[in-house]
Amino acid sequence: MNHVLCGLAANEALPYELVGRLIAVADADIADALAARADLSHEQALDLAARVEESAARLAYEGRLTAADIDPLAQPEAALALLDAGCGAPEWPRLFAQDPDPERRAKLAACPGLPADVRESLACDPDVQVVAELALWTTADMAARLARHPHAEVRRAVAGNEATPPQVLAMLITGEGLPPAERCLVCDREETPYAHDPHCPRLDCDLRSGASCAGSHESTLHEMADQALRNPATPIAALLRFADHSSALLRWELAARPDLPPQTAAQLADDPVPGVRADLAQNPAIDDATIRVLAADRGHDVQRRLAHNPRVPLDVLSDLAATTKIGPSLPPRIASASPSEIEDLSRSSNPTVRMLLAERRDLPAEIRDLLADDPDAKVVKSIARHPGLSEAQLRSMVERHGAQVSAKVAANPETPSALLEDLTRHVPPVRKGLREIARHPNATGPALLVCLTDGRARRVAAGHPALPPEAIVELLADCDWQVMEAAAANPSLPLVVMAELIPEPHGA
Known part of the structure; x- marks a missing residue:
């Protein structure tokens, strides 16, 4: 992988003509970065798809290509991407429903808005994985039909489909009204009873971890129950039986249900x-x-x-x-606290409570200022990123608590440039602070040069547009590929250097 050219492909300042030159020499990695460019023209997208075939699907998902640009026989992945995005040609679903590649038929089965005859064809597909993929994404009426499919893998997929009618989901759980499943992926391939070795040495084996079947398709039915428990459409009444189930995993899923009685x-x-x-x-x-x-x-x-x-x-x-x-996080109950509750919390004798309150970013000015003057460093660390704090308040925090709070002060988006420069002079260096300064929009060239002394901050600072151009150019040869890529993506990289980085295409 050429990390410099990958970074350059993502550089928002790369001129139109240099984008074209880069397309002419692009490989798959460079093409992936080019496909994400907001300024990529339709003509350039066509050139890129022609240059790197596998980029066509990404370009289709990004909306850079239309159905008129794609030959479904020559570019099937791109055509399927457009179908998945709801933008494919109307004749394509019938074409792919007959594709000899089951992976393509499975991708088609996951696409929205399929014609009824295509859904019928996929529901009868000889490959059970194709049918299962349809079952996972299809409409309510088709899901209800596939719940009666003889293969347990298909029923497992129906259980995970949120469009499946609630009464059908309940039937899958209880088994009432449905004939027993006849097959599963395990007994399709192995003599039963069989339990899949978790350290299976076979390179061609794609059975899931924990797969087993003793004649009743145990592991697949367990997975079906797990899917139903995760499905918000499943009636809670059908799931209460799992409260004392022997499987901790199923009890675990039940415990998280928002409709739990x-x-x-x-x-x-x-x-x-x-x-x-x-x-x-x-x-x-x-x-x-x-x-x-x-x-x-x-x-x-x-x-x-x-x-x-x-x-x-x-x-x-x-x-x-x-x-x-x-930890310094914002619990939802404090995030929803009323004005009177906020006042009470700000006066709590427990500094941890005050710290949690300080994580809010919408505090009244008087509460914010009270917490900014708090004697406990962890409270000040939490309030330091609050908007509206003055430079004097931020400097006071650092003077009182030093390295304990300087990284959080550096992370405040309103911290002025002069204070950021001062923070880089702390001895010993505050590594977390340098990493925050490296991404700060107010960081200056001198501050960023100091950030380059820290390995992790260096990777961020290399892409900061305020970094001096000569430093950016030097970083293109850095021993860390992430630094090289960030430097190449830096919009302040001189245009003449951008042009020099792009090699001539072979045969030019």
Whole structure:
């Protein structure tokens, strides 16, 4: 891969004529970057598709090519991309429904708006994976029909389709009203009973991890239940049977359902698996009684997840903040706090509560300023990115708390250039601060030159338009490919250098 040319292909300042020269020498990697250019003309898109065949699909998805530009026989992937985007020619679905390549038929099956006769053809496809792909994306009436398909893999896909009628999803779970599945991918290929070796050495084996069949297609039916549990269209009444299922994975999925009834939530609050209780703790469907039970749960991640439940009472959240490592994030309950609650939280004796409040970016000026003067560094770190803080306030934070807060001050989008330069002079250097300065729109050339001394900041600073041009040119030969690519994509790279970087096409 030529990282310099890949970066150059993404350079927004690359002139039209140099884009054309780059297309003439593009390989697949360069073409991928060129296809994403906002200024790529239709003519250039055609040239790029002709130069690098595999770029046609990306160009189609980007809207650079139309059906009139594509020959579906010569460029099938691009044609399928247009069908997937709803922009293909009306005759293409029938063409691809008869394609000898099952992977193309499967891609067609996932496309929206297929004609009824094409859906019928795909529903009878000899390759079960094609039928399963149709089942996953098709309309409600076809999904209802495919729920009766004899292959368990197709039923598994129907269970994941959100267009499947709720009563059909319930039938898949209970089995009532449906004949038993006759086959699965496991018994299609292996003598049963069979359990797939998780360390299977066969290079041609594509059975999923955990696949097994003893005659009842156990692993596929388990996966079908998992799909139904994830499907918001599945009636909750059909899913309550999984509250005491032997599979922790299925109980886990049930615990996250937003339509979970209180009595089932209370049952899952006693689940032996902490992960089940943790997902339950963050579920906004749980009531106050279950919240308070989980607030005392010391299981892994339960209390932290509870703190992010939008319905957790503020008194419970305050108690959790005193005993749980929530981290500098904004819990939904604090994000929705009323003005009076904001006032109370800002006066909390617990600095962690004040830190969480400080993560809001819409605080009244008086609350913002109060938290900016907070004696606790973690509170100041959280408020430092708040809009509206003056340069004097930001400097005061750094003077009081030094390296503890300087990276967050550097991350404030309103931090002025002079302060950013001062932050780069800290001894020893604050590495996280340099990384924030490297991406800051107000960063100056001198500040960015200091950022180049840190490996991670260097990769960002190399693409900053305020970096001096001579430094950008030097970075084109850097030993780190990410630095090279960022420098080549820098819009301040001199035009004469851009032109010199593009080689002449072979045979020119």
